[in-house]
Amino acid sequence: MSNGVTGTTASAKAEAVGTQRIKNIKEKIKDPFFWSDWLVVIAFIAVVAFFGVLAPESFLTTYNLNNILVAASIPAIIAVGQTFTVATAGIDLSVSSTMTFGAVVFGLGFTNGWPIWQCAVFSTLAGVLVGFINGFIIAKRKINDFIVTLGMLSVAAGAALVLSDGKPRQIISGPLATLAIGEVAHVPYLMFIALAIVLVAHFVLFNTRFGTHVLATGGDPDAARAMGISIVKIKIAVYSISGALAGFAAMLTIARIGAAEPAANTSILLNSVAAVVLGGVSLFGGRGTILGPFIATLLLQSLTNGLTVIGVAAYYQYLSIGLVVILSAALVRTDK
Amino acid sequence: MSNSTDYAIECTDIKKAFGSVEALKSVSIYARPGEVTAIIGDNGAGKSTLIKCISGVYTADQGEIKIDGKPVHFTTPEESRSFGIETVYQTLGLIEDLSIWQNLFLNREIVRGFGPFKILNKAKMKAESIKMLKNLDVYIPSIKSRTRGLSGGQRQAVAICRAAGWGSRVVIMDEPTAALGVRETAKVEDLISRMKSQGLAILLISHNFDQVLRLADHIWVMRQGDVMAGMRAKDTTGDELVALITGASAGRK
Numbered sequence: 001m002s003n004g005v006t007g008t009t010a011s012a013k014a015e016a017v018g019t020q021r022i023k024n025i026k027e028k029i030k031d032p033f034f035w036s037d038w039l040v041v042i043a044f045i046a047v048v049a050f051f052g053v054l055a056p057e058s059f060l061t062t063y064n065l066n067n068i069l070v071a072a073s074i075p076a077i078i079a080v081g082q083t084f085t086v087a088t089a090g091i092d093l094s095v096s097s098t099m100t101f102g103a104v105v106f107g108l109g110f111t112n113g114w115p116i117w118q119c120a121v122f123s124t125l126a127g128v129l130v131g132f133i134n135g136f137i138i139a140k141r142k143i144n145d146f147i148v149t150l151g152m153l154s155v156a157a158g159a160a161l162v163l164s165d166g167k168p169r170q171i172i173s174g175p176l177a178t179l180a181i182g183e184v185a186h187v188p189y190l191m192f193i194a195l196a197i198v199l200v201a202h203f204v205l206f207n208t209r210f211g212t213h214v215l216a217t218g219g220d221p222d223a224a225r226a227m228g229i230s231i232v233k234i235k236i237a238v239y240s241i242s243g244a245l246a247g248f249a250a251m252l253t254i255a256r257i258g259a260a261e262p263a264a265n266t267s268i269l270l271n272s273v274a275a276v277v278l279g280g281v282s283l284f285g286g287r288g289t290i291l292g293p294f295i296a297t298l299l300l301q302s303l304t305n306g307l308t309v310i311g312v313a314a315y316y317q318y319l320s321i322g323l324v325v326i327l328s329a330a331l332v333r334t335d336k
Numbered sequence: 337m338s339n340s341t342d343y344a345i346e347c348t349d350i351k352k353a354f355g356s357v358e359a360l361k362s363v364s365i366y367a368r369p370g371e372v373t374a375i376i377g378d379n380g381a382g383k384s385t386l387i388k389c390i391s392g393v394y395t396a397d398q399g400e401i402k403i404d405g406k407p408v409h410f411t412t413p414e415e416s417r418s419f420g421i422e423t424v425y426q427t428l429g430l431i432e433d434l435s436i437w438q439n440l441f442l443n444r445e446i447v448r449g450f451g452p453f454k455i456l457n458k459a460k461m462k463a464e465s466i467k468m469l470k471n472l473d474v475y476i477p478s479i480k481s482r483t484r485g486l487s488g489g490q491r492q493a494v495a496i497c498r499a500a501g502w503g504s505r506v507v508i509m510d511e512p513t514a515a516l517g518v519r520e521t522a523k524v525e526d527l528i529s530r531m532k533s534q535g536l537a538i539l540l541i542s543h544n545f546d547q548v549l550r551l552a553d554h555i556w557v558m559r560q561g562d563v564m565a566g567m568r569a570k571d572t573t574g575d576e577l578v579a580l581i582t583g584a585s586a587g588r589k
Contacts, residue, residue, distance in 0.1 A: 209447060212434070212442070215433065216431045216438075216442060220431045223429040226425055227443045228414040228443050
């Protein structure tokens with residue numbers, strides 16, 4: 001009865017509503033997407049519990065947990081941008097060198113004596129520019145996002161090297177140092193910034209027309225277009241967001257290491273893609289959350305940190321993180 | 337012919353060519369409110385081209401379209417929609433990963449707030465969605481569920497409700513039951529009949545003569561980019577329609 005399109009009588013409707021609640025729960029448990037949404041939370045708790053039991057005196061200390069939060073802040077911001085591109089069934093492989101490019105722009109501004117806020121605005125705008133070009137080429141020229149952003153990975157890295165002449169620039173700034181080491185109740189400032197971005201992004205994705213259109217574009221671009229949604233605008237917007245966040249995160253990286261380096265931080269790219277996959281965002285687009293990749297970032301940083309704490313050599317850490325990513329992708333794989 | 341303001345939509349002398357191919361030679365049709373008007377014809381007869389001119393996907397080279405007697409002009413689907421012309425696409429056009437209410441309000445989301453701070457008014461959209469479905473007696477367990485889990489008939493019903501629920505005047509349906517089973521087809525046909533009673537003009541493209549004779553009040557037969565005949569459905573038979581479509585009968589305009 002409850003499957004009927006039309007013609008059910010009033011009593012049948014009331015009956016159907018009664019059994020609906022139980023049915024909904026049953027359907028949820030059977031729904032593979034339900035598990036892709038919650039897998040990351042369960043895995044995160046499992047990882048923390050695992051290292052907590054294995055090394056309670058060193059892993060579960062405030063000092064160490066604070067380390068994890070610091071390490072997770074920048075990857076979490078990059079993962080937010082990556083979530084937007086993947087939600088439209090795209091991917092941004094250029095994030096790591098966009099961040100490097102942003103850092104170099106920041107360094108140029110700083111050398112010219114600009115105030116920190118102005119340097120930050122310019123590095124963010126540099127990221128927007130890179131993202132805009134990505135999105136424009138992908139959407140307008142209809143070229144595969146994988147190819148465009150892979151090319152941009154090299155272009156932005158090259159531009160960073162050219163602009164900086166290949167040399168790192170030391171950046172000594174009081175406010176930046178405070179930003180890097182400050183904390184409230186053992187939670188680093190950097191994590192507060194990441195959390196603020198996560199919350200805003202969550203709100204945008206689920207409570208604005210733009211967010212709905214992002215998911216619609218990823219879910220079924222033809223249907224979205226038929227309803228009058230501009231795929232081109234949405235694509236350009238999501239790559240610009242990804243670029244903006246990478247450009248902004250450049251400032252936080254500079255704050256942490258005290259220099260604007262033209263060398264790309266390649267692990268940030270793997271981390272962002274890994275977080276998106278682990279966080280239950282469908283690589284086919286149209287489905288995803290912001291909180292999932294955020295928790296996945298915490299998970300990945302906890303894993304790296306935990307392995308270090310129990311004395312596993314760095315080589316094995318690369319291996320294990322790669323395996324976790326592939327395994328989780330295999331677990332949440334859904335045919336479309 | 338009766339007064340043209342009796343028609344919800346009237347197309348006069350529509351021409352459309354693609355290069356040297358005349359897809360529509362000089363097509364004039366009309367559809368009355370509260371009626372199902374079927375357009376039938378063989379593949380390549382120009383049905384799709386005509387529909388696309390009406391829904392704004394194509395712009396006619398020549399000709400006039402009137403809605404409720406007033407001439408209208410549009411060049412995009414959005415503009416066509418703004419004149420109250422809605423299309424139910426053969427491929428349905430629902431986003432599987434979005435909920436039913438999100439699909440019903442896709443790109444027409446109700447928002448509150450102002451400027452760049454507009455946020456979705458989800459409660460209102462959900463309430464309106466329930467009304468939209470109820471209006472056409474469509475029963476779907478939960479408007480919050482994703483359309484992915486719906487049957488073909490339920491999806492078609494949602495797509496039709498979306499088209500009918502926007503103060504629209506004309507709803508174009510291209511093979512609305514082509515992908516459905518017998519039982520679901522019957523339900524969608526019921527739904528189409530109910531839309532009639534709400535005063536909508538329905539333009540139905542169908543290959544299924546039985547369905548056309550069952551549902552339609554008026555039938556236009558097209559062949560090779562031309563209208564061969566237009567008649568009341570009760571005055572014709574399946575045999576006559578076949579003869580007109582194949583060209584065995586010269587037609588009556």
